[in-house]
Amino acid sequence: MFSRIWTKPSTKSCSEPMERLKAALQDCDAVVIGAGAGLSTAAGFTYTGERFEKYFSDFAAKYGIQDMYSGGFFPFATPEEHWAYWSRYIYINRYMDAPKPVYDAILKLVQDKDYFVITTNVDHCFQKAGFDKKRLFYTQGDYGLFQCSEPCCQETFDNEAVILEMVKRQEDMKIPSELLPVCPHCGKPMTMNLRSDDTFVEDEGWHRAAERYEDFLRTRTGGKILFLELGVGYNTPVIIKYPFWQMTAKNPEATYACINQGQAVCPQEIEQRSICMNADIGQVLQSLSDAAIQ
Helix, strand or coil: CCCCEEECCCCCCCHHHHHHHHHHHHHCCEEEEEECHHHHHHCCCCCCHHHHHHHHHHHHHHHCCCCHHHHCCCCCCCHHHHHHHHHHHHHHHHHCCCCCCHHHHHHHHHCCCCEEEEECCCCCHHHHHCCCHHHEEECCEEEEEEEECCCCCCCEEECHHHHHHHHHHCECCECCHHHCCECCCCCCEEEEEECCCCCCCCCHHHHHHHHHHHHHHHHCCCCCEEEEEECCCCCCCCCCHHHHHHHHHHCCCCEEEEECCCCCEEEHHHHHHEEEECCCHHHHHHHHHHHHHC
């Protein structure tokens, strides 16, 4: 696809790429934001350390779980324990606000622009910050949705009410059995609408969002597009990173920008139209947002 990957030297001052990014945001006709896990980490949604200890110290003590993510794979003996853990996990990572206003800073930068967001994050932070729902595509699911574990249908179910009830009523790291979620169609246990295998449900809303994203890209082909990649790693590069590189390479009017601590790279072929910043996403976005207000 590309001859080699080129990396911006880490010793280079951030001032020049920052100015180039400001100019790209001002001059572009449209912005396509690609967001990965690093963006929510920058917003304070960390799964280890103090935040983990605050909400899961009991699970850590009993089961030896060391972080939220690995705890999601723990083989709990009963579904009551499983959902005690997961309801708490969902509550703090989906229904609580992010500790830092990083998503608000992004919205300030693009709210008057023609924009679209594609993200592998499942924490709903964009919509909570006020982004237009019709300009968002959550490719990997949503912590706020259940699906049938079978699945017997291509349907998802809002889980806010039952998750809040699970959190409220759990005792000794177990929820009441009557709160265990089951599919209203076949009675099988519910599970999270998260892409982990071929049972992931792509419901009607998912397909509509995918179509809107494809339409956005198609109708702006050849225009001055800024592909702004934020915190995207290499777990699923075929969803955001590689397509952004390819679309930038095909469109001489496009600019690719990547902000990612320690992983800001681009192919040699698009080096001249790329802005790679090995920096803290939150700090960069806040600086850009402050500059836009002045």
